[in-house]
Amino acid sequence: MITRTDTGGRIGEIRFTAIKALPTDCIAGIRTGITLAVQVEIVNGSGEQLPVPDVYQLKYVDSTGATRGVETASVYGCDADYPQAVTAAPGGATQGWLEVRLASAPTTLVYSPMVGDQSSTAGNIKMLTPAPATIRVGVPAAVSAGADASGDPVPTSETVSAPTVPMTTARASVPAPAPVAPPTGLDSQGRPTGTGGALVGCADENYQPGTGIFEDGSKGFAAECLPGGSMR
Numbered sequence: 192m193i194t195r196t197d198t199g200g201r202i203g204e205i206r207f208t209a210i211k212a213l214p215t216d217c218i219a220g221i222r223t224g225i226t227l228a229v230q231v232e233i234v235n236g237s238g239e240q241l242p243v244p245d246v247y248q249l250k251y252v253d254s255t256g257a258t259r260g261v262e263t264a265s266v267y268g269c270d271a272d273y274p275q276a277v278t279a280a281p282g283g284a285t286q287g288w289l290e291v292r293l294a295s296a297p298t299t300l301v302y303s304p305m306v307g308d309q310s311s312t313a314g315n316i317k318m319l320t321p322a323p324a325t326i327r328v329g330v331p332a333a334v335s336a337g338a339d340a341s342g343d344p345v346p347t348s349e350t351v352s353a354p355t356v357p358m359t360t361a362r363a364s365v366p367a368p369a370p371v372a373p374p375t376g377l378d379s380q381g382r383p384t385g386t387g388g389a390l391v392g393c394a395d396e397n398y399q400p401g402t403g404i405f406e407d408g409s410k411g412f413a414a415e416c417l418p419g420g421s422m423r
Contacts, residue, residue, distance in 0.1 A: 193241055193304060196320045202306055203241030206232045207328045210300075212336075213290065217269035224294045226264050227334065228273050234284045238309050239319065242408035243276045244289055244302050246420070247392055251297040251330075258301065263394075264290035277379050278408045281309075296335045302326045305391075307406035313389045316406055377411065384411030395420040 193202045209230035218226050233241050242248065250258050266273050276287030303325050308317035378384040388406030393416035395402065403413025415422050 193306075193321045193323070193326075195239075196322045200238065201236040202239045202304075202319070202321060203233060203235040205241060205302070205304075205326070207300070207302075208232055208286075210328075210330055210334050212334045213264070213266075213269070217266055217272075218264065224292050225296060225335075226290065226292045227297075227330075228266075228288050228290050229300065230286070230288050231276050232284070232286045233276070233279055235279050235281050237282045239306050240278055240281055240408045241304055241306065243278050243285065243287075245404075246394060247404070248303055248305055249289075249291065250301045250303070251293055252299040252301060252327075253293075253295040254298055254335075259294065261291040261293055264292045266290055278410075280380055297330045298335060300328045300330060302328070305408075307388060307391070307408070309407075311388055311406050316389050316391065318406075378405070379410040382409070385413065387411070390415060390422075393417070393420045393422050 192204045194200060195202060207229060209228075211228045211230075213226045213228050229244070231243065233243065235241050246261070246263055249261055251261055252258050273288040273290065276285055276289055279285040304321050306319045306321055308319050311317045378387060380387070385403070385405065387409035390403045390413050391406050392404040393402065393413065394404055394410060395418060401412045401414060401416050402410055403416050404410055
């Protein structure tokens with residue numbers, strides 16, 4: 192469970208329910224390192240939204256003890272086996288997968304949620320300090336080795352530290368997709384894009400420019416976002 196440090200109020204709950212090393216026939220593009228599929232369940236409280244782990248909120252610890260960033264991956268041909276987790280509305284729940292590519296063998300995944308206060312406005316963005324600020328999840332040894340194996344996450348102690356992040360990857364012997372037209376104007380929650388508050392970052396999902404991350408954790412088209420996840 193993740194709460195607000197200022198009021199103690201519940202933000203939401205997250206469970207890491209499965210970690211699997213993806214078989215190579217599900218991986219397109221870059222095949223170096225280890226590509227993992229991570230299954231999560233999130234139940235949000237009635238106020239703020241606990242975001243699905245992404246490139247900005249996930250890191251890993253390797254066998255040397257170093258903390259490193261991850262890159263997102265894209266599933267091709269195996270999509271039905273790994274339905275994507277999307278951010279749930281306040282009071283709602285979500286279950287699904289995210290895929291990440293790691294440059295070296297992981298021992299632990301580190302999730303540092305970035306949560307915007309529901310009272311934020313476009314001119315006054317307020318980010319909460321969640322407790323715990325960092326959640327650590329152990330990676331099973333067989334999965335860490337990059338084997339085509341599944342594993343339940345290994346519980347580890349939770350630590351509180353300042354939020355940080357990075358993540359992404361791709362799959363199967365299918366070539367990476369070419370950029371496509373901007374989204375239809377609906378964000379990841381089915382609302383008009385940009386209604387989730389101020390733009391706080393940019394993502395590069397499936398090489399698509401214009402994908403913004405708004406303060407409530409939703410994603411949608413943002414003209415300020417460029418290919419690669421950078422902003423103008």
